[in-house]
Amino acid sequence: MRHLLVLCLLVAACDSWERYVSGPDASPSRCLLAGDATIATVTIDVPASTGPVTTDVLVRGSLVPRADVNILKVLVAGIPANHDGPDFLTFDVNVPFSVIQAQAVADGTPTSADLPVEVITDCELTPMRAGSLHVTLRAVTSLMLTAVRPAHGYIPSSLSVPAELDLTANREAAGLQLALTTTQGTVIGPTVLPGDGIHPVTAKVLLTPDANKQGTAVVVAQAGQMAATGSVTIVGPPGLHPASAAIQRGAPELEVFVTNTLPAGQIAASIAGCIAGVTPGIAVHVGGDDISGRGLTRLVAQDPLLHPIFRVAVLPTAAVGAAISVTCFDVYGQSATGTYTAL
The missing domain is CATH 2.60.40.10 (Immunoglobulins)
Known part of the structure; x- marks a missing residue:
């Protein structure tokens, strides 16, 4: 999207004989008569909605020169403008965004730039700064x-x-x-x-x-x-597999593994440990230790798939229907509880 910008330019006339460089119609006396009067007024129209620019800027304007001065060239940011009418009565110029960025860096203000606007007349062939065009720019490059x-x-x-x-x-x-x-x-x-x-x-x-x-x-x-x-x-919270089971008294221990949605090799580090209740005749083993009633205990053993595990043993002395609860926690305190019952 192109943007149109506004500016009024006042250019001081030549201030000494030595600065005058004759053009085709130049006259030292005519230039001297100019004194300090305004050489030209430039008007550039800007829509009220114009905001920070992110691409090339198209500048269109009109110029009203003083009657005794001929405008030979208009420069915006060093770029010659096209004259759409005689003596630059109207003109336009496209200022690349890269030029605006370079000017912003040179100005030490990366999000704004003052683009110099210069006029060359038949009284002074050296570009005369007429003012500047302030541009706010934004660009996402990273x-x-x-x-x-x-x-x-x-x-x-x-x-x-x-x-x-x-x-x-x-x-x-x-x-x-x-x-x-x-x-x-x-x-x-x-x-x-x-x-x-x-x-x-x-x-x-x-x-x-x-x-x-x-x-x-x-x-x-x-x-x-x-x-x-x-x-x-x-x-989410960890899962116990199985989360409940009825275990025959005197049967081999039931292995319970703890899991979540992390890759298998990362699950063990995410489980803070488990807490087992106390039920006569039922033991919850981690490694070789019964953790019943011992508070939070980290699971040290793993199954072949690297899930942390504990084992539930129902002794022959357990009462039929006796049950024990085991709650396991991850490092954030999310928990899951399993219940295991004697048959």
């Missing part, structure tokens, strides 16, 4: 969204524990609209890229998962024509 790895590699689905993502962009992107979406949960972050235009844009984005939904949430940040994504792993 956009990244990186999930900050949670302490345990995931966030829990059943608790309000948000995931944090780092958003970064180039400094010229400051002030552009930012849209954030997610495949699940609620995402909170800025709606406008923050920054001063001098330092790179940095911001925090927070994702809170939907209750009891697991999987991978993909967060998308969109600014200008660029998009960036970041993913967050969401895991």
